[in-house]
Amino acid sequence: MRFPAPVEAVLRDAGWAAGRRVPEVAARVIRTVCAYTAGDGSRHTPFPAAERALTEFAGVYVDQDGPGVALRRAPFAIDPTMAVPTAATLAAFGRVLGVRLFPLGVEGTDDAILAIDERGRVFALDPAGEWHLGDDLDAALTTLITGTEPPRVADDGTWSPAP
Template structure:
């Protein structure tokens, strides 16, 4: 694929990485088991934006890491169950974003969570909260291309 843009708004390289991880247009997975597990184990209640993301991308994992545009690309895994007992982290970082954060999975060898707010923005968080993208497509592109965004700051 070329370095250009795909029809989804992300780069052709991002689309290739997602396809290699098992994504395809129209992909739909059952999010029910994750929702039940996280509600029971961590008190997480999903919002529509997170449900929609996980229906399309849930279960995908990419082991690829390497040079990116302005930071190294990292592997990722879209499995929200990785955050089962860390609701305090998500609650803390929900301040300053559009509503509650819901876990999407992990990155950086399990050292950072991926989370989405109710407006559909995606964040990377653990000790700090970094915006990956204001939309799922932008976040996927930044994650796959190795583009660093800036931390979220609170007053």
């Protein structure tokens, strides 16, 4: 089974289904995001991990609110157009990690930026710091939906597994 049953149920309620593919939506949101240039000249550049994630999950909006395993479960959207003006922020964080990042969407009411790196790892960036949500999108979605506490990314771009 790809996702734990409760996680799959939440994703299905949000419009996802196994085998879902929305390449036209993914291409449109990628074009929109890539058209933006930050004040410092930074731009979003897609890569295969971002394209794969968006081809399957673009337009999935999870409406949840309530207690989770360790944290309150917040709504989130896999819609990079909601994080367009993050090119400079993601470029700076990418330099710390040594990889490129692409926005996936937002958590809460613009509380955090969700981003994927070239390796497929997913992160949340909020005013309190950066968080490693999972080594792949499936793990990150599980973290978000269950309210599991993710490890914080240190200033040197490393993190320890969550307790």
